Amino acid sequence: MKGTEGDVSERRNRIETAAIEVFSENGYAGASTREIARRARVAEGTIFRHFPTKKSLFIGVIRPFVERFFAPMALRPIEVILDQDFDSLEALVTQIYDDRIGLIGQQPELFRMLAQELFVQDELREMVFAIVQERLAPRFAVVCGKLQARGLLLRLPHGQVARIIVSNVAAYGLARHVLMPDADWDDAAERRTTIALLVRGLSPPAGEGSPR
Amino acid sequence: MKGTEGDVSERRNRIETAAIEVFSENGYAGASTREIARRARVAEGTIFRHFPTKKSLFIGVIRPFVERFFAPMALRPIEVILDQDFDSLEALVTQIYDDRIGLIGQQPELFRMLAQELFVQDELREMVFAIVQERLAPRFAVVCGKLQARGLLLRLPHGQVARIIVSNVAAYGLARHVLMPDADWDDAAERRTTIALLVRGLSPPAGEGSPR
Amino acid sequence: MKGTEGDVSERRNRIETAAIEVFSENGYAGASTREIARRARVAEGTIFRHFPTKKSLFIGVIRPFVERFFAPMALRPIEVILDQDFDSLEALVTQIYDDRIGLIGQQPELFRMLAQELFVQDELREMVFAIVQERLAPRFAVVCGKLQARGLLLRLPHGQVARIIVSNVAAYGLARHVLMPDADWDDAAERRTTIALLVRGLSPPAGEGSPR
């Protein structure tokens, strides 16, 4: 029993791993199921036993990544982030930075797939929007509100704050792991710089929105 | 018969315009030359009179955009930017912001194409790198150097400064013109926020690198 | 474990019933063993335990129908028909009509399968020919001969008589149960008309072939 189940999962895993590779290298439309089958060392038909269509295979591998990236709801990390009391903007930004960059570093191919297809596939875009709005936005709003109330964050719309943080983190992730993975990177320095930029850029100017 | 040349250019233009549309909507691999021919109202074969392969058509339409975006060499705007004496970081950032966002707003389809394919096509990526390194980096280094010498810019590697500015501008361009073009946008407010973020984030803390 | 045999027959029956449905709806080539397995609520492999190939399954379900339709040899009904002394053409035609139409009405799907595939499958056609020639023709010839000797039936080749009767009955069966099963049908009137047509059409004109 164990053996059988193990085998089943194993083939499925091989297909998913191969799919991530091939999609990441060639984009969705440029990837062929034949190549995926070859790399997974299974027959082409086997793919379609596990995933009824090529698109469902794509969604099947990218969805968990998107959920971890944008809404680690039930999973501890972000919940902890958002529920814990942040006593500084820096703590918030640092948490977000480390979590996202960690995820990207673990699975750069999936991040690459996401970046590529987000502009082409309406389905994927809607998936991301839905997850962000339902699961991320509300909790993020709470944290922003608290910081703003304490004068630690500019009074910008929360969506804009989120976009600014995400885009700076994502831009580094893209450059670091997708566009120029072979360059010499001083990760610690980059981290310091980006966090500092965001903290200084998003803090209210001294003497402006300060409480008291 | 005499007017043939005019017709030639016109046909070529129609093909290029149609190609931008179709590539932008479907990505390079997802676009078909047949569809491009249909929209350009030319025969399928005609495309291959003007561009020997599908890829050369893609490069043919995107290269001018990339050059304008990353290295407006012979074109005035950026040359002016870089050669003129900037007496403040804000002036620099503002110039870059307005030029890039202006370009993206004029041709969002080309920007979209660029964003999509940059991760998939090695050829395109190398083209961008080459242009950046040969034509943009040296001139940008000069400007950065001047500002740093005057204590108006953090002493970061110039590449990092460029990346930070570009990624913030590009992130807004993507959100504004590609991902959510139909949302309500307060362009002026976004501009102010982004420029302020970059200026504050990239200025040396008061009393640190200040001259004198 | 004891009741295994019962289960075996039951599984086999479910497979046959499902096969009849699916073959009838889609034709032989258009039917898939997967769909048959689904409707029979058995695993795909189970079908091939009972029938080595898809074709053998087809033959397995249609053969009994063909035998009942064209040569109810050991079965009483037609034997009775042919061996009993018919004292009129009408009695013969009525018997044939009622038996065939009854059979078709009971299992219209099998009749439909037969009608569809008779033109495509050489194997099936040969099966029907063999059954007709070996088991039906000789007995039918006896009955025809008797009626002709008594001047109650035109002196046509027996094959032609058979064909005429069968085709009129089959044509009604097709229209009634296959082509337009949902139309309003006056079965009794149709029966009267068809039988009358055949009787009048196949009887010798008065005063022609009459004996004496």
Place this chain on the structure above:
Amino acid sequence: MKGTEGDVSERRNRIETAAIEVFSENGYAGASTREIARRARVAEGTIFRHFPTKKSLFIGVIRPFVERFFAPMALRPIEVILDQDFDSLEALVTQIYDDRIGLIGQQPELFRMLAQELFVQDELREMVFAIVQERLAPRFAVVCGKLQARGLLLRLPHGQVARIIVSNVAAYGLARHVLMPDADWDDAAERRTTIALLVRGLSPPAGEGSPR
């Protein structure tokens, strides 16, 4: 110009001819576009340039046959049949018989295709029904009415009369050209028999509905 057009039609014709052969031999679902291409001596892609789908190829070849068979509207033959004054049932039946059997004899493969697929393809069945109801039924009703008024035809519903005639003619066509084309056939004798059967079977019994 002539040459080009000729070539175009020629390839299309070769495809249609090959399609009729292959569909007729294997049925719609059992026919492969690859085999059709092989027999037409064209590339497989060429088929899809002329007919966007396999089904449209099927419809493309069978529709003209169905129209000629069931509704030779604008074409003379049946119009003449129906509009001319038939002074006897025999004249009507003979005309129908000779026209239909002539058509079947000319293109037995198309007749075979029609017979096979009529039971499987809803689309085809609806096409036939539409043609019969719109173009055949009204004209046939006129002729039947005239004959009935003169006491030359049983007072049956016109649909039933049509079905009886058509099924007897079609049954002969199937046996003669589809099921047993290689048997010894005495076409003249068959013709006489079938027409006589229909005439005697459909005429009112002497002294019944006679107009005096």
Place this chain on the structure above:
DNA sequence: CATGAATGAGTTTTCATTCAT
């Protein structure tokens, strides 16, 4: 040069059949 029919390799997907459990 423009055309568009033709090509054939390539695509995703289906299917009857096999076989380890």
Place this chain on the structure above:
DNA sequence: CATGAATGAAAACTCATTCAT
């Protein structure tokens, strides 16, 4: 015997590219 995952050949269809006109 039953199961259902695996197979790979074959299906319908697409596509960039060529070439005769």
